[in-house]
Amino acid sequence: MTDKSPFSLALDIGGTKLEIGMIDANGNLLAGIDRIAIPFKDGVASLEGILDIMDDYVEKAKKRKGAFRGIGLSSCGLVDLESGVVIISPNQHWYGVPLRSSVRERFDLPVYTATDTRLAVLGEAAWGAGSKVQNFAWVTMGTGLGAAFFLNGKLYGGERGFAGAFGHNTVDEINGYPCGCGRRGCLETYASGRALARNGQAAVDMGHMTVLKEIAKDRRITAKMVFEAELMGDEVAKHLINQLVRYAGIGISQLINIMDINLIIMGGGLSKAGPDFLKRIESESKKHLFNAKAANEIRIIRESLPNSAMYGAAANVFMHFGDTEVLW
Ligand SMILES: [Zn+2]
Secondary structure (H helix, E strand, O other): OOOOOOEEEEEEEOOOEEEEEEEEOOOOEOOOOEEEEOOEEOOEEOHHHHHHHHHHHHHHHHHOOOOEEEEEEEEOOEEOOOOOOEEEEOOOOEEEEOHHHHHHHHHOOOEEEEEHHHHHHHHHHHHOOOOOOOOEEEEEEOOOEEEEEEEOOEEEOOOOOOOOOHHHOEOOOOOOOEOOOOOEOEHHHOOOHHHHHHHHHHHHHOOOOOOHHHHHOOOOOOHHHHHHHHHOOOHHHHHHHHHHHHHHHHHHHHHHHHHOOOEEEEEOHHHHOOOOHHHHHHHHHHOOOOOHHHHHOOEEEEOOOOOHHHHHHHHHHHHHHOOOOOOO
């Protein structure tokens, strides 16, 4: 690396916070990653507010030595690859928000945009645990549940770039819980942080014997609290997490059965829960594999970069300039 390497500004816009950093064409982080709360107005994430936050960073990037290639954006929800419009992102309450064109107009720089899961795959494939692997899946387990694929040495997007929405595979459309997508009984209503928080709250509301009530005091139960309670030996919390592990394991085994992959890289808030949480999901998923022999080779690991989607957003910029090998 030299201080003249091309670099880009990369931004990962999540449901409640954004992460921003400068990355060079070799995948080196040039300064720290800043994590900033997204400003909301009447329950809707403020794009103006995000642009205001970006001002300082763009100024700093412009003053830096080396070729400033532009801005890479990652957003949760579904981002249209052609237009850079966020078609739907329930957490931000964005429906048809012209993300890329707004950023381009404000800063007059090249801007490239895609969905976070897709960019996480790109980041891992370019500079992370997926860099020497021909086939792997990325699974995000946080508030929701989603996946993206790297197959035969290339990013696989499907017909519209949305492949991997397995969190919205139906498990029980009759008795299931309502889902953020407007339907009922999707997998993510069983296997996500939101599902765990909801079940924890229900256990407290029904008066089950659990330390969750003490941990929460008067706050709503969160997924984090349920993990905390389990560490304290709480049986109710353990049961709820086992339930989550079961559904997550079944869901992931389905990805493996369909795609015949050995490596699952997991990101999202829940992937950071407890040291053995991913091991539990791994052994659960192995119970449901058609190819029993493959079970020995399956690995479920944590995201290998500080924020794979943000790194992928940078890689997406470099790909357009031929700075890194094209992967999709
Ligand atoms: Zn759904």
